[in-house]
Amino acid sequence: MSHSPILRGVSVLLFTGVITAGVGILYSSGSSDSESQDMQPVSFSHAWHAGQLQVDCLYCHRFAAVSATAGVPSVQLCMSCHGNLIEENAEAQTLSRYWHQQQPIPWVRLQRLPDFVYFSHEMHVRADLNCTDCHGHVERMSHTPRAASYEMGWCLTCHRQRGASLDCLTCHQ
Amino acid sequence: MNVKRRTLLKTAALATVGSVMPGCRQHVDHLIPYLLPDDEIIPGVDDWYASVCNECVARCGVLVRTREGRAKKLEGNPDHPVNHGKLCVKGQASLQSLYNPDRLRHPFQREGPRGEGTFIPLEWEEGLRRCTQAFQNISEPPMMVTRPVSGTLARLLSDFMDSIGGRLYFYAPDAELPLHAAWHESMGSDASPFYDLAHADYLLSFGAPFLEHWLSPVAMGIAFGHMRQGRTTVRGRYIHIEPRMSVTAVNADQWIPIRPGTEGMLALGIGQLILDTPLSALAGKVLDRFRGFYGTVRLDEVESATGVARDVIARLAHDFASARAPLAIGGGAACSHTNGTISLIAINGLNALVTSMGRESVARGLRQDETRLERSIPWLTEQMVFELVEKQKEVDARPALLLYGCNPLFTMPPSVPIKALFERASFVVSFGSFLDESSEYADLLLPDRDMLESWGDHVAESTTQTIGLSQPVVTPLYDTKQIGDTILDLSRRLDLGYVQAPTFYDLLRERWKTFLADKPHDETADWFESAWIASLQQGGWWQGPSRRALPVNFAPSREFEQAVFFGEEHEYPFVLHPYPSMALGHGEGANRPWLQELPDTLTTVVWGSCVEVNPKTARDLGIAQGDVVRVTSPFGSLTASVVLFPGIRPDVVAMPLGQGHASYGRYAKNRGVNPAELLAPALDTVTGTLAAGATRVRIEQTGLKGRLAMLERPTVEESNLITIKPH
Numbered sequence: 061m062s063h064s065p066i067l068r069g070v071s072v073l074l075f076t077g078v079i080t081a082g083v084g085i086l087y088s089s090g091s092s093d094s095e096s097q098d099m100q101p102v103s104f105s106h107a108w109h110a111g112q113l114q115v116d117c118l119y120c121h122r123f124a125a126v127s128a129t130a131g132v133p134s135v136q137l138c139m140s141c142h143g144n145l146i147e148e149n150a151e152a153q154t155l156s157r158y159w160h161q162q163q164p165i166p167w168v169r170l171q172r173l174p175d176f177v178y179f180s181h182e183m184h185v186r187a188d189l190n191c192t193d194c195h196g197h198v199e200r201m202s203h204t205p206r207a208a209s210y211e212m213g214w215c216l217t218c219h220r221q222r223g224a225s226l227d228c229l230t231c232h233q
Numbered sequence: 234m235n236v237k238r239r240t241l242l243k244t245a246a247l248a249t250v251g252s253v254m255p256g257c258r259q260h261v262d263h264l265i266p267y268l269l270p271d272d273e274i275i276p277g278v279d280d281w282y283a284s285v286c287n288e289c290v291a292r293c294g295v296l297v298r299t300r301e302g303r304a305k306k307l308e309g310n311p312d313h314p315v316n317h318g319k320l321c322v323k324g325q326a327s328l329q330s331l332y333n334p335d336r337l338r339h340p341f342q343r344e345g346p347r348g349e350g351t352f353i354p355l356e357w358e359e360g361l362r363r364c365t366q367a368f369q370n371i372s373e374p375p376m377m378v379t380r381p382v383s384g385t386l387a388r389l390l391s392d393f394m395d396s397i398g399g400r401l402y403f404y405a406p407d408a409e410l411p412l413h414a415a416w417h418e419s420m421g422s423d424a425s426p427f428y429d430l431a432h433a434d435y436l437l438s439f440g441a442p443f444l445e446h447w448l449s450p451v452a453m454g455i456a457f458g459h460m461r462q463g464r465t466t467v468r469g470r471y472i473h474i475e476p477r478m479s480v481t482a483v484n485a486d487q488w489i490p491i492r493p494g495t496e497g498m499l500a501l502g503i504g505q506l507i508l509d510t511p512l513s514a515l516a517g518k519v520l521d522r523f524r525g526f527y528g529t530v531r532l533d534e535v536e537s538a539t540g541v542a543r544d545v546i547a548r549l550a551h552d553f554a555s556a557r558a559p560l561a562i563g564g565g566a567a568c569s570h571t572n573g574t575i576s577l578i579a580i581n582g583l584n585a586l587v588t589s590m591g592r593e594s595v596a597r598g599l600r601q602d603e604t605r606l607e608r609s610i611p612w613l614t615e616q617m618v619f620e621l622v623e624k625q626k627e628v629d630a631r632p633a634l635l636l637y638g639c640n641p642l643f644t645m646p647p648s649v650p651i652k653a654l655f656e657r658a659s660f661v662v663s664f665g666s667f668l669d670e671s672s673e674y675a676d677l678l679l680p681d682r683d684m685l686e687s688w689g690d691h692v693a694e695s696t697t698q699t700i701g702l703s704q705p706v707v708t709p710l711y712d713t714k715q716i717g718d719t720i721l722d723l724s725r726r727l728d729l730g731y732v733q734a735p736t737f738y739d740l741l742r743e744r745w746k747t748f749l750a751d752k753p754h755d756e757t758a759d760w761f762e763s764a765w766i767a768s769l770q771q772g773g774w775w776q777g778p779s780r781r782a783l784p785v786n787f788a789p790s791r792e793f794e795q796a797v798f799f800g801e802e803h804e805y806p807f808v809l810h811p812y813p814s815m816a817l818g819h820g821e822g823a824n825r826p827w828l829q830e831l832p833d834t835l836t837t838v839v840w841g842s843c844v845e846v847n848p849k850t851a852r853d854l855g856i857a858q859g860d861v862v863r864v865t866s867p868f869g870s871l872t873a874s875v876v877l878f879p880g881i882r883p884d885v886v887a888m889p890l891g892q893g894h895a896s897y898g899r900y901a902k903n904r905g906v907n908p909a910e911l912l913a914p915a916l917d918t919v920t921g922t923l924a925a926g927a928t929r930v931r932i933e934q935t936g937l938k939g940r941l942a943m944l945e946r947p948t949v950e951e952s953n954l955i956t957i958k959p960h
Contacts, residue, residue, distance in 0.1 A: 072239075079250060123276055126275055129277035131266075134268060134269060136267075136268065165265075165266060168263060169264045
């Protein structure tokens with residue numbers, strides 16, 4: 061069987077094009093297997109806790125109003141509620157297991173700013189920003205994904221709208 | 234090979250995908266929450282604790298920045314009367330003592346032959362049991378050698394050694410005992426010397442490295458700043474006299490390269506010229522005792538011995554006598570000779586002399602607090618080592634040896650029989666945090682906690698009565714025990730009964746309760762709790778008014794004597810000038826990477842040892858920069874690279890101390906050489922401490938080129954070189 065040179069050329073181009081497009085998609089998505097990488101050791105649902113149960117963000121991320129970092133809740137804080145509940149599902153059992161083994165939960169970090177950015181949760185909470193303004197409506201998400209990258213332009217849009225400082229040294233100290 | 238285009242494309246595509254795929258993976262960070270939250274910790278917010286720096290005897294106050302329970306940074310305590318918010322490089326690097334990977338993490342017991350450094354881990358219970366057993370079995374009084382400590386720990390160690398019938402000794406290579414002995418002789422009091430640099434307007438320093446590591450260097454640095462630039466009316470002048478131009482000397486208006494060991498001679502010459510002025514005749518008989526001391530040498534002898542021209546001596550004498558507040562200080566190189574104390578008597582006496590002639594006294598004695606126990610604790614001088622070994626050999630005694638916070642096997646030269654003291658000991662226990670040359674000789678290692686994990690109080694030498702309070706700022710990283718607690722535990726096991734406190738913390742609080750009870754306080758039931766917390770927050774207790782200075786009274790009981798050198802001049806033509814490295818000191822800082830990577834301020838040499846040679850000497854010997862030379866003394870020999878250094882007399886070679894460790898952890902080990910190996914067992918005739926500058930050496934080419942790491946290669950111009958007139 062023989063193919064025409066044109067057909068062969070097209071198939072080669074298609075093949076390399078598919079490969080290139082595939083690689084491009086992987087890059088643009090930021091992760092080749094973001095799902096598995098963002099998989100938390102305990103499948104925590106913001107939709108359930110923050111949405112259904114309406115637990116205040118600052119109840120668990122209790123340092124956001126007083127510190128640069130919002131903080132993740134201690135295992136003891138989780139257990140302050142879950143200790144009184146029947147182990148209703150597999151995830152709650154996983155949590156209990158960490159507690160009984162006296163091990164901290166190795167949460168996967170989803171948000172991270174580069175080291176050259178000075179950011180403080182405290183200032184933004186004091187400026188009456190809602191958590192959702194930056195973090196999106198996590199109370200509607202059963203699975204919290206890795207956030208879109210916080211780029212400078214995105215920060216500056218908000219700073220401009222709210223009349224916040226645009227001095228370079230505000231964030232790049 | 235016949236590769237088809239299709240195969241090539243397939244392979245290329247696969248290779249592309251293969252090489253790109255790993256890049257697509259994102260780095261996964263974890264957020265590890267607390268299991269149980271600490272109420273005092275807010276992640277991302279600093280907690281500051283006041284404490285005391287433990288790196289030298291100055292005892293500066295520090296503030297430690299901690300975050301999430303980890304100590305991050307040390308700063309000077311702005312309220313502290315010693316350092317006023319400043320902190321030296323050693324203090325900054327003390328974090329690397331806490332986090333040092335070579336720290337002893339639990340007790341150890343020797344396994345192989347003594348001195349080989351092979352140990353097996355042990356539980357604390359077992360370690361303390363073995364130590365107790367060893368003390369129960371001994372028939373001779375044990376001896377403890379510790380770095381100088383003060384406050385509650387000094388009292389505890391002293392009481393412990395008394396109750397087991399032993400003897401406590403202090404040892405520090407930088408103790409400058411001649412300084413204190415000379416003060417006693419020249420000022421006629423037991424007071425601590427205090428040099429009020431800040432208010433001097435003419436400073437004559439005979440080798441005192443006060444901007445490097447002398448007495449209280451941070452306080453001295455602040456005072457020096459005030460002397461030079463802190464007053465609108467006067468900028469104090471400063472003349473430095475030393476065979477080598479030190480970091481301190483480069484800050485002087487003039488550096489006078491004097492012949493080693495003749496600093497006292499020069500002081501005699503200056504004193505003599507001052508006594509010859511008409512002004513002194515007015516003072517009358519009060520100066521007779523000075524005439525008796527300063528008139529023992531002729532001026533031409535001074536000129537030829539010191540290598541300092543008569544007109545220079547005359548100018549120094551004139552300027553010193555005519556200054557409003559002149560100050561002469563001596564230390565460092567000036568007291569590291571066999572006549573160290575005598576030289577310092579002559580130097581200190583200049584202050585007494587001008588004071589007697591009506592000048593303002595800025596060299597003062599600080600009245601001692603009667604309760605300062607550490608004044609009565611003897612020092613383990615090199616002479617004492619000779620005597621102890623001889624005495625032990627005579628009666629075949631083998632006392633147990635307790636070791637804490639010092640490394641005499643490294644800092645004392647091998648020509649002093651310190652090793653015999655270790656080898657003869659029936660049992661050696663070390664409480665140090667690191668395995669070093671000395672603790673390798675231990676049978677048992679019961680590691681102390683780091684300063685940042687410990688409680689303690691420390692008395693600082695200052696015009697303000699100051700007692701620093703140190704507190705743990707982090708949870709102890711390892712299974713270690715503070716020496717105070719180890720001693721208390723041993724005391725209970727030995728049923729010594731001299732102290733009831735269950736822990737060192739309780740003992741410390743007890744003593745502070747008694748101490749603060751005499752001071753003004755609230756008359757509430759819990760007054761001590763609030764006073765204790767206030768002291769912890771402040772970093773200790775200090776209170777004016779300033780301690781009263783004592784009047785000086787020059788009454789030397791000795792006559793002047795000349796320095797003696799070891800080694801014949803024709804065979805060993807150079808005097809060796811070993812000096813403590815500004816960063817590594819006598820070697821105690823060598824296990825801190827930050828200090829290792831700090832280049833020497835003058836030569837810019839980093840990470841190694843060198844021999845500083847005057848370029849003229851090097852030219853005469855045919856030696857070039859970086860050549861490896863053999864430095865030989867009558868007592869030892871070692872090799873190091875040459876650094877051409879114009880700031881040194883041509884008849885002197887200098888070597889920094891601090892390197893050359895055979896132990897002491899990964900950062901210190903097998904790096905450079907230890908010049909102490911060359912030193913003769915020369916002793917100061919009064920105090921019996923090592924006269925480190927009394928050894929002559931020769932230098933020989935090895936034909937090798939060294940790998941000397943330097944920040945920059947200095948250019949040595951002929952016009953920059955000093956000229957020293959032959960006499």
